Amino acid sequence: MSDIEMIRAARARIAGNLRRTPLLSAPALDAIAGRRVLLKAECLQVTGSFKARGGWSAVSAIAPEVRARGVIAFSSGNHAQGVAHAAREHGVPAVILMPQDAPKAKIDGTRALGAEVVLFDRERDDRDAMGAALAEERGLTLIKPFDDALVVAGQGTLGLELAEQANEHGVTSAEVLVCCGGGGLSSGVALALEAEAPGLRVRTCEPEGFDDVARSLAAGEIRRNDRLSGSICDAIVTPQPGNLTFPILRRLCGPGLAVSEDEVLRAMALAFRHLRVVIEPGGAVSLAAALFRPEALTGETAIAVATGGNVDAALYARALSTLE
Structure with a gap:
């Protein structure tokens, strides 16, 4: 089970290898949302998503003699690139299983990092x-995309950064x-915010039709999605919450939020227009919730984590067309 000490240890291993991503704002977004909106631009992270954190945390913690045999991961793209990047920097092989319908940009990006796809x-x-x-055949170490204590600890380093940045902004x-x-x-x-910024509360955000976490939080027990594909938000389409992660979510998070694909596309376009950042659909769900679910939020400030920016050109053009 991950805890704050594991997160702090992961941050020490990550230090100097990944980016401290910025916290951005724009008056036009505040006006749409009816409150202050801050965007944690993790789309600017190495490999284009927060998954670089979990990948580095996990790969760097494997015993060197075991790590030398290589690692394996399952991913539609962002975890793939995070693990591939960490493996390359540690000089070890990486094998990544990716769905055929994953965005071409993510498949190509994973291969460019030296992984076998x-x-x-x-x-x-x-x-x-x-x-x-x-x-088994190659002696590879599996790095799970979310239900892994070392991966969770790596992702938690974003929370440590966010606590510091919120304080810098007076939030x-x-x-x-x-x-x-x-x-x-x-x-x-x-977990990070519980320790470092208890006034900040996490709200999970998902696409409509794939809101297993929101439904699980409402039910108090894990619920599955009926479908495993068919959303533009490929980065966050999973069958159900993790057995490791759900107890933490149930204890620390508020009710989950869900947004439509049209709202996601509009959020992507607005982020480009007002912040000049590129966000992929699965990474824009949080901003869409901040902008288009004001009645579901409380307080004067919402912080949206833009989790990734790996998007195919045609889909991004579709998002930008909503500005016309």
Whole structure:
């Protein structure tokens, strides 16, 4: 189980290797939301997403003699690139299983980082069995995308940064909106804020139709999604919250939020227009909630974590067209 000491240890391992991403604002976004909106631009992180944190935390903690045999991960793209980057920097092999419908930008980006990419069909292939066979055959260490204590600890380093930045901006009370798939980032940030900025509360954000975390929080027990594909928010489409992450979410987070794909596309466009940052759909869900769910929020400030910026050109053009 991850805790604040694991998060602080992960930050020490990460120091000097990844970026301290900025906290941005724009009066036009405040006007739309009806409150102050701050954007934690993790889309500017190394590899284009927060997943670089969890990847580095996990890879750097493996015993050197074990790490030398290589690592394996399952991902639609951002975790893939995070693990591939950490593996490359540590000089070890990486094998990444990616769904065939993952954005081309993410597949290409993972290969460019030196990883061996194995594609699978989300609906027909048994990803876990494929990964287990490869791991056993080659002696690879599996790094899970969210239900892994070291990965959660790495994601929690974002929360430590955010606590410091909120203090620099004079913010002691706010809702922190976090794009949520399996809950690795949300739970890590919640643990960090509990220790360092208890006036900041995490709210999970998901696309409509794939809001398993929101429904699980409302029910008090894990609920699954009916579908595993079919959303533009590929980065946060997961079957259900993690067994490790959900107890943390249930203890520390407020009610979950869900937004439509149209709202996500508009949020992407508004981030470009007013902040000049590129956010992918799964990374813009939090900003969409801040802008278009004002009645569900409390207080004068909302902090949205823009979790990634790895988006195909055609989809981004579709988002920008909403400005016309």
